[in-house]
Amino acid sequence: MPEPRVLLFVGSLLITAAVFQLLMAAKTHSRIGGVLGHTALPEDISIDTREYSQHIQDSPNPVRQNSSYPKEPFISGTVPSGFLWGTSTAAYQVEGGWNTSGKGESIWDHWAHQPGRTPLGDTACDSYHKYATDVQLGANLAMTAYRFSISWPRLLPDGTLAGGVNQAGVDYYNKLIDELIAHKMVPFVTMYHWDLPQALQTKYGGWTNASMVDYFNDYATLCFQKFGDRVKRWATFNEPWSFIVPGYGLGVSPPQMLFGMKRRQYEVAHVVIKAHARAWHTYNDSFRAQQGGEVGIVLGALWGQPRNTSDPRDVQAADNFEQFFLGWFANPIYGNGDYPDAMKQMINGDSAADPRLPVFTEAEKAYVRGAADFVGLNQYSAVLIYASDHTFPLDFISLVMPDLKGVKDTSDPTWPHGASSGFAASYVVPWNIREQLRYFSEKYSHKVPFYITETGISEKEQFPPNMNDTWRQCFYMLYVDEAIRAIKLDGRDVRGFFAWTLMDNIEWGSGHSVRLGLHYTNFSDPNLTRTPKASAKLYRDIATSGGFPEGAPHTKHTQDWWDWCHTNAPYNNNTETGAGHYRGPH
Numbered sequence: 001m002p003e004p005r006v007l008l009f010v011g012s013l014l015i016t017a018a019v020f021q022l023l024m025a026a027k028t029h030s031r032i033g034g035v036l037g038h039t040a041l042p043e044d045i046s047i048d049t050r051e052y053s054q055h056i057q058d059s060p061n062p063v064r065q066n067s068s069y070p071k072e073p074f075i076s077g078t079v080p081s082g083f084l085w086g087t088s089t090a091a092y093q094v095e096g097g098w099n100t101s102g103k104g105e106s107i108w109d110h111w112a113h114q115p116g117r118t119p120l121g122d123t124a125c126d127s128y129h130k131y132a133t134d135v136q137l138g139a140n141l142a143m144t145a146y147r148f149s150i151s152w153p154r155l156l157p158d159g160t161l162a163g164g165v166n167q168a169g170v171d172y173y174n175k176l177i178d179e180l181i182a183h184k185m186v187p188f189v190t191m192y193h194w195d196l197p198q199a200l201q202t203k204y205g206g207w208t209n210a211s212m213v214d215y216f217n218d219y220a221t222l223c224f225q226k227f228g229d230r231v232k233r234w235a236t237f238n239e240p241w242s243f244i245v246p247g248y249g250l251g252v253s254p255p256q257m258l259f260g261m262k263r264r265q266y267e268v269a270h271v272v273i274k275a276h277a278r279a280w281h282t283y284n285d286s287f288r289a290q291q292g293g294e295v296g297i298v299l300g301a302l303w304g305q306p307r308n309t310s311d312p313r314d315v316q317a318a319d320n321f322e323q324f325f326l327g328w329f330a331n332p333i334y335g336n337g338d339y340p341d342a343m344k345q346m347i348n349g350d351s352a353a354d355p356r357l358p359v360f361t362e363a364e365k366a367y368v369r370g371a372a373d374f375v376g377l378n379q380y381s382a383v384l385i386y387a388s389d390h391t392f393p394l395d396f397i398s399l400v401m402p403d404l405k406g407v408k409d410t411s412d413p414t415w416p417h418g419a420s421s422g423f424a425a426s427y428v429v430p431w432n433i434r435e436q437l438r439y440f441s442e443k444y445s446h447k448v449p450f451y452i453t454e455t456g457i458s459e460k461e462q463f464p465p466n467m468n469d470t471w472r473q474c475f476y477m478l479y480v481d482e483a484i485r486a487i488k489l490d491g492r493d494v495r496g497f498f499a500w501t502l503m504d505n506i507e508w509g510s511g512h513s514v515r516l517g518l519h520y521t522n523f524s525d526p527n528l529t530r531t532p533k534a535s536a537k538l539y540r541d542i543a544t545s546g547g548f549p550e551g552a553p554h555t556k557h558t559q560d561w562w563d564w565c566h567t568n569a570p571y572n573n574n575t576e577t578g579a580g581h582y583r584g585p586h
């Protein structure tokens with residue numbers, strides 16, 4: 001019997017590779033032996049949109065053959081002055097220097113040093129030593145901002161103040177921040193991009209322990225004290241969903257705590273939301289008057305589009321998906337201080353006496369509600385959502401959101417997509433940006449500015465590298481134009497756009513086999529040279545001119561390419577390793 005082939009996709013989410021593994025193991029009892037980027041992946045996964053389309057057509061709820069979300073017309077226009085054009089990175093993915101100059105071990109270092117893995121993050125892009133090169137790359141692109149994360153164990157090796165501050169770590173971030181400012185770039189700093197000090201995991205069980213609220217607050221306070229004179233934009237957490245569900249629910253990424261889908265992951269999120277709020281209050285009470293900055297959170301924002309917008313069941317299903325995914329964090333912070341109704345009903349409906357979804361007290365709700373000055377949204381892609389009580393086909397939701405009942409996800413076969421790396425299987429759905437911003441604006445009462453803190457498209461590593469990344473140029477043409485449309489047509493207060501990512505780096509468990517950079521990083525070269533891809537030039541033109549002004553050559557170029565960029569052609573360069581059709585490690 002031929003093995004069923006399944007295409008899952010989760011936009012930018014970390015967990016995809018592991019989810020593939022679980023799904024395929026569960027569904028096909030297949031060989032789980034392949035190793036991609038040192039996270040186990042099934043060897044027999046083959047990702048082929050044609051087959052998947054067929055699979056969808058054969059299913060009881062066939063998706064429409066023609067996308068009912070046609071491409072938007074190109075519009076020329078520019079962003080308001082002061083808008084931030086940037087690239088994003090994260091400490092574990094670029095810094096290296098994993099145990100250099102007093103840095104403590106993180107849960108990702110710990111994971112990567114287990115037998116059978118190659119700890120590529122030990123060196124990564126060596127930004128610990130090459131930070132000035134990185135800043136220069138950003139300056140060459142005419143960036144006005146750089147989003148990077150601070151490594152908690154580089155500042156506090158065992159995670160605590162009692163364990164001592166690592167002065168070399170403070171010095172490193174001071175140098176990076178000063179270098180950015182010298183090159184007229186705004187530092188946009190994430191405090192937690194998943195690299196928890198291993199000591200906090202070992203001693204206290206990491207985010208399962210309520211005392212983490214205090215430890216995180218100590219760390220955040222240290223950041224404000226040391227860097228807040230120059231850093232005015234702070235994100236507490238990056239994509240909490242993406243480290244909580246895989247790490248503490250499924251147990252497939254560090255700290256690999258298994259069997260937590262029904263209860264532990266909700267308890268962890270409760271701690272994380274309180275830690276976020278605590279850090280915001282600390283800033284608000286003790287630093288804001290003097291430093292005058294903003295503190296927010298970055299949320300993964302995979303847009304759930306109702307498959308049939310005139311079917312109220314699909315519309316409700318899509319809303320339920322949004323509530324479980326984005327709303328889990330957004331509703332407490334930007335809404336009414338509490339979890340979304342759909343979560344409370346579906347999770348605690350069967351456990352009222354011993355609620356699995358923790359319950360906020362009234363005082364906690366008041367403390368959490370409104371505890372943010374902005375929201376960062378990582379907006380890579382979308383899913384089509386439909387109402388269904390069937391078990392099959394197994395989908396992303398069945399695997400990672402078992403408490404979300406009656407809701408299934410699929411995709412539209414007309415959507416172009418990037419390399420289905422297992423980590424960043426990005427369908428190119430530019431209008432997800434505008435839809436998500438609309439939803440957020442209408443849904444939540446605490447009105448804040450938006451930053452698009454990440455978006456980008458992956459390709460599989462290939463030799464020689466294809467520096468002429470037309471698919472990435474297309475991607476940024478479409479997505480930047482969508483952001484401009486949100487500002488101009490919908491009046492959304494979008495204040496920045498950050499491309500993921502400055503240079504190819506360590507895509508978590510996939511290592512450097514999956515590449516999203518505007519610069520190619522040569523990991524075989526001891527100097528780890530970074531070379532601009534064609535997309536870097538385009539992104540520079542966009543940033544320099546503030547978008548797509550009438551008459552600019554890149555505006556004309558974008559107009560000329562507009563229709564083509566909405567087809568699969570640019571994303572499928574007819575190689576096994578192109579952006580369009582990654583067939584898995586055969």
Ligand code: NOJ
Pocket residue numbers: 012013014090093238239378423424454500507508516
């Ligand atoms: C989201 C994460 O924040 C980032 O670390 C990751 O590399 C990108 N998505 C791409 O998968």
